[in-house]
Amino acid sequence: MTRTSTQQADRYGRVAVLMGGWSGEREISLASGQAVFQALQRAGVDVVAIDLTEARARNLDLLGFDRAFIALHGMGGEDGTLQGCLEIAGVPYTGSGVLGSALGMDKLACKRLWSGTNLPSAPYRLLSADFDPASVADALGLPLIVKPSRGGSSLGLTRVQRAEELQAAYQAARTQPGEIFAEQWITGREYTVAILGNQPLPVIQIETPGHFYDYQAKYQSDTTRYLCPPPLDTAAQIELQTLALSAFAAIDGYGWGRVDLLQDVHGENYLIEVNTVPGMTDHSLVPKAAAQAGIGFDELCLRILDTSFRNGATD
Numbered sequence: 001m002t003r004t005s006t007q008q009a010d011r012y013g014r015v016a017v018l019m020g021g022w023s024g025e026r027e028i029s030l031a032s033g034q035a036v037f038q039a040l041q042r043a044g045v046d047v048v049a050i051d052l053t054e055a056r057a058r059n060l061d062l063l064g065f066d067r068a069f070i071a072l073h074g075m076g077g078e079d080g081t082l083q084g085c086l087e088i089a090g091v092p093y094t095g096s097g098v099l100g101s102a103l104g105m106d107k108l109a110c111k112r113l114w115s116g117t118n119l120p121s122a123p124y125r126l127l128s129a130d131f132d133p134a135s136v137a138d139a140l141g142l143p144l145i146v147k148p149s150r151g152g153s154s155l156g157l158t159r160v161q162r163a164e165e166l167q168a169a170y171q172a173a174r175t176q177p178g179e180i181f182a183e184q185w186i187t188g189r190e191y192t193v194a195i196l197g198n199q200p201l202p203v204i205q206i207e208t209p210g211h212f213y214d215y216q217a218k219y220q221s222d223t224t225r226y227l228c229p230p231p232l233d234t235a236a237q238i239e240l241q242t243l244a245l246s247a248f249a250a251i252d253g254y255g256w257g258r259v260d261l262l263q264d265v266h267g268e269n270y271l272i273e274v275n276t277v278p279g280m281t282d283h284s285l286v287p288k289a290a291a292q293a294g295i296g297f298d299e300l301c302l303r304i305l306d307t308s309f310r311n312g313a314t315d
Helices: 003-010 026-042 054-058 081-089 098-105 107-116 133-140 163-173 215-219 234-250 285-292 297-310
Strands: 014-020 046-052 067-070 124-127 144-148 158-160 180-184 188-196 204-207 225-227 256-264 269-275
Touching: 014 026, 026 046, 026 297, 046 054, 067 081, 067 297, 081 098, 098 107, 098 269, 107 124, 107 234, 107 269, 124 133, 124 163, 133 144, 133 163, 133 180, 144 163, 158 163, 163 180, 188 234, 188 285, 188 297, 204 285, 234 256, 234 269, 256 285, 256 297, 285 297
Parallel strands: 014 046, 014 067
Antiparallel strands: 124 180, 144 158, 144 180, 188 204, 188 256, 204 225, 256 269
16 A cells, blocks of 8 residues: 555544445345445555444444445435434434435435426326326326335336236335335436536446346346447537436435436436435446546545545544
C-alpha cells in the first residue's frame, strides 16, 4: 500500500459493513457485504463485517465504530429503518438518508412523487383485495405487470397476459411487503443508470432471455446480456442519465444508487424504480457501470464509503 492510500484508509477510522438483514434479499445482501468487506480490507481500511440478523439488530452496539457501510438490501436496511437507527446512534453511514431511503423503497410513493414533478412512469392501478380483474385489464391493457410496492430484487413480480391471471399474480405479490399494484407493460428496451457521488455512470442496456429482468436474470442466469455502452447515440444516453438524476433527486436520494428505466418502441422513457442500496455482487450493475468508467471495484467501494462524510462527519 502506498503512503497516499494509507492516509486515505486512515481517514475512515473503524468501519462496520452492515449486511444480511431479514428481508427476502438476505442472501444477496450477504454476498454484497462480503465483497465490500474484502475490498475495503484490500484497501487497508480498518473494517469489520457484521451480519445484522433481526435479533442482533435489536441490540446493535456500534460504539467504537467511526462509520457504517450499509450493504443491506430490502426492508430493514434500505427503507430508512437502519438509517434512522444510525442517525440516533450518531454513526455516519453511506448513501441516502431516512427520507430518501424510505421513498426509494416504495415504488408507489416514487410513482406518485414523480407524477407530481412531471417525471414519466407507466400508468398503474392500485389493487385491493376485491379488485375487478376485467376493469384493471381494460384500463391498462394486456400484457401488464403486477408488483408489490416495497419488494426488492424483482421478488413477487408477475407478468400477466390474461385477465384471469391477475388474481394469482396478486397473491404472489402479497408474499412481499407493501401495497400491490398493476402497471402497464412497456414494450421496448430496459436500461439502468448507476449514480456515484451524485453523478451518473455510463448507461447499461439489459437484455434478458425472459420477459423482464427478474430475480433469476439478475443473480443466477449467465445468458443475461449487459451492453455498456449501449447502442444509443450520445444525446440519447445523456437523456437517460439526466432523467435518472432528476428521479434520484426527487426522492431525496444521495451519494450513490441506481435508477432503472424502460424505453418504449417510440423512444419514450419511463422510470421503473430507484435502488438506494444496489447490489455489489459479481452480477450487479453498479460495479459493471463503474468498470466502464474506469473505476475498479475496490476504488468504487472507497468512493461509496466517501458518501458517509455527508452524515455528520468531517474530512
